[in-house]
Amino acid sequence: MRTGPARGTSRQRELVVDASMTDAGRATELPDGLPQTFGTLAMGDAIASLARELLAEHLDADEVAVPGRIEIIHRNPIPVGATMLLEATVQVVEPSRVTCEVLVRTDAGVSARASYEQEVAARSEWLGRLGTLAA
Numbered sequence: 001m002r003t004g005p006a007r008g009t010s011r012q013r014e015l016v017v018d019a020s021m022t023d024a025g026r027a028t029e030l031p032d033g034l035p036q037t038f039g040t041l042a043m044g045d046a047i048a049s050l051a052r053e054l055l056a057e058h059l060d061a062d063e064v065a066v067p068g069r070i071e072i073i074h075r076n077p078i079p080v081g082a083t084m085l086l087e088a089t090v091q092v093v094e095p096s097r098v099t100c101e102v103l104v105r106t107d108a109g110v111s112a113r114a115s116y117e118q119e120v121a122a123r124s125e126w127l128g129r130l131g132t133l134a135a
Contacts (some may be wrong), residue, residue: 004058006091012087017080021046027038038078043068043104043112050088051100051116066128068097068117076111078104084111096120
């Protein structure tokens, strides 16, 4: 990894929750009768995507950033149709890992807080862990 993103570097993304972002049809689906909300699994996807953007430009051509750990504290429901702002901030930069804190905000305040750790690995090494050399 070239010099990683500096501690404190941040990026934001605004999203409007739609039906594809709920837990409908997933193992974590809410019981019948409850309103559809931004699902925790979809939240994990959004968090990972934004955090990866902070690291992508710092990777060498033969490197990949793969999820190492994600912790989400999901405090308040965010209904379909609501606008939310995700903000990822680099907290820790190590030779082969970058950890970001991600806040999910709505008009009501912070609805979730997450920590997302990415491992930086040589593409061939990571594919070797899968038992394949395919690209």
